[in-house]
Every structure is written in structure tokens, then in C-alpha cells.
Amino acid sequence: MTRTILHVDMDAFYVSVELRRRPDLVGQPVVVGGTGSRGVIAAASYEARRFGVFSAMPSATARRLCPHAVFLPGDHDLYGSVSAEVHEVFHSVTPFIEPLALDEAFLDVTGSVRLFGDGVAIAHRVRDLVWDRLQLRCSVGVAPNKFLAKLASKAAKPVARPDGVSPGPGVVEVRPGEELAFLHPLPVKALWGVGPATLERLTRFGVTTVGDLAQLDEATLVAAVGSAHGRHLHQLSWAIDDRPVEVDRETKSIGHEETFATDRHTHDELHRELVRLADAVAARLRAHGTGARTFQLKVRFAGFHTITRAVTVPAALQTAHGIVQALEPLLQAVDPSPGVRLLGVSASNFAESAEQLSMDDLLTGDGGVASATAGEWQAAEETMDAIRSRFGRSAIGPASAVTRDGLRVVRKGGQQWGPDEHPE
């Protein structure tokens, strides 16, 4: 049975949300993202894109390319709440929604066609509703599968060129039977799963378009990019993509990482950052109602060289205290003297938490009696959750996170696009 899949992608989402409260900036080059020297761009208005500014670009580069642009710091919480409103619109046409990010989602509207008309009609309905209710623009791709719908929504977008911005068609449909005519002329890097590394490997085989890729036999492709990836790309090149729209995707890992405004050079400094990050990860694990057995430490040095070290513990943990205990030996094995610019903590291998009393809890390293047991840490951190839910995330936190300027608590998206210029 032919499916009807929509891919809805908000146009310059973060910037567009900002323009609703700053209408004076409409029509100007506006950029949202990290404001510090180590920040990156999250979104650029189409007027800014005319100057070559695009998302994920270092903020410093963007300032050089477009010095007269207005740079805004970004408000992750606001974008999250607007995104929820956008999703309400999606729910008015189908319950089968797979969010990909705050600003895009797949919708399986196969079962909605009898009610609302064909895929293109539903796409226009979504666009109109989003505009009427939220004063935001979006582009919609309509196709028989997810990856074609995604490519189609891209084709529906406005285009920024140095000489001006041209509005896109808003809705593009790839009809059944026309998949290969649409797909094969596209550059191979348009495919989902072809990033810089894969592109370079494919270029060595003379592959520049999706059509070229389709002509490559699967065994060659597998030899070039690996088995799973190779088979997947071969399928995509023939427009085959049976992946369903997944409504309830299970989270498999929870993590936080932070780039520092200035490099850290001592274990003492890194320990304090580890506690802050572990606190944030643990709070999210508890909110998620789970514990984790595998914890990963990520360290990026001043020269951008990055290492990861992981440990798997016998019983699942969900307290910052437990996570710090698990990761501290790994941190101690790292030499911070060259300078550390980023530290990350992530938790995976989810399992029901079983933090309970053990002999280690009762004894300290020097044979003395420990001041608190794992069970007491669990209770203390749950109390912290309760205080935070009532008075806000910054109401309470680990003592080592207190600075002269107050408590520095890690929040999801709180430093999404890099450190501010002078946060410490």
C-alpha cells in the first residue's frame, strides 16, 4: 500500500520566532546562536544567508561575512514551547507524528486522506494553520516515504542568493512513479547519511549524483563505506525506504557537554565541572524514571583532539554522586595540562536504578566511616528535584557549582550554541 508521508520543516525557525517579538527586524539579516568567540550559529534569516551565513558556522566567521547582521543569543525554552504549539497543529491532521527536532517532523497522513483530501491538500492545510495560528512559515514535502518527503521539503524552501531571496513553492510533492526522476539528478550529498567523510569516499568512485550512486553495485558500495551504511545507501539511491513514522521513539542515552569560555588546566577545575554535568544528567535520568549502567566521559583538548572513556557499573545509577564516583577515576587518568576546552558526561544502557547500601558506602578510602550512604544520596537528590520543580533549576545545586556569581547549574539547551563571552 502506498503511504502518504509529509515532512514539515519550519523556515528559519529560531529567527522567525525571534522576529515575532522583534518585528522591527523583519527583512534584515538576523542571526541566532552563540554570542561568544567559541559559539556557533543556530539559525540565520534568509537575508543573512545571502551573505553566506548558515547554521553551524562559527559565530566569528558569521560576523566577518555579515558584520551588519543583528546577532541574538537564542532562547531554547521559548523555541521549545513554540514547537509544542506547532505540534498541536500537526495533531489536528494526524496522530502519527515523528518529531525530528524542534523545527521539523514527519507526519504519516495515509489515514487522513479521506478526511482532508490528498497529501498536497493536507500539506497546504498544515502550512495555512501554522501561519494563521502562529505567524510562522514552513515548507512541506509530500512523498511515499520519509526520505523522499524530506528531500521534497528542502525543494520547497525559499532560496537565498547574493542578489536576493526568492520564495520557494512551499509544498513539493514526489508522486508515486516519479521518485527516480526526482531523485537521480540530485547531488549525492543530498542523501540522508552522506556527510563529509562518506562524500569523500564516494567521490573517489566518481559518484557525484544519486544517479551515479544507483549505478554502483552494492558490493562496491559496501566495500567503500561499510556493510550497514552501504546497503542502506544503495536502497536509498533506488528510492527504497520502508522505515515507518515512529511515534514513540525510545530515548537511549542522556548526556550533557559544555565548551568552556576558557580552557581548564587542573583536575580540581575539571572535577567541579564533572559534578555540575553529572548533576544535570542524574536529574534527567530521575525525571525519565530510569537509571543507567554505562557512563561516558568526553574530553576535548585545546587542540580539538577528543577522547572518550566509558565505564559500565554492575547496578544502574541515577544520582550525581554515583555518576561522579564512577567517572572520577577516568577523569584522573586524563592529563589536563595541555588545556581542556570541553567536558561531557553521558549515560546509556538504561536499567531500573538499584542504588542501595553497599560496603563501599559505609567505608571511606582511608577506612573511616562515610558521611552518607548511596540511599541517603538518592534521597537528598530527590529532595533537590522537588525543590527545583517548585523554585526553579537554579534554586539548589552541588556546592562545588557555586561561584562568586552564584550557582552555575547545567540545563538542557542552556548553553546550546557555545559559551557566552564572559560567563565566569
Added chain:
DNA sequence: GGTACTCACCTTAGCTGC
């Protein structure tokens, strides 16, 4: 020279138990 954050998935290699 500059390069964020979060998450998912893959590959390779080593180890362990059967």
C-alpha cells in the same frame, strides 16, 4: 586560523564464557 550541543548508530577490537 576557527569549529556547539544532543542523540543515534556503526565499526573495530578485545575480552569472556561456552
Added chain:
DNA sequence: GACCGCAGCTAAGGTGAG
């Protein structure tokens, strides 16, 4: 006891997405 094949787990790194 040594070795093999296999499965399962873990660790580390890489790639890609948005």
C-alpha cells in the same frame, strides 16, 4: 590443556543529523 568458533558484552572512535 590447547585450540576453535561463536555469541555477547564492552570500550573507543567515527559519522551524521539537526
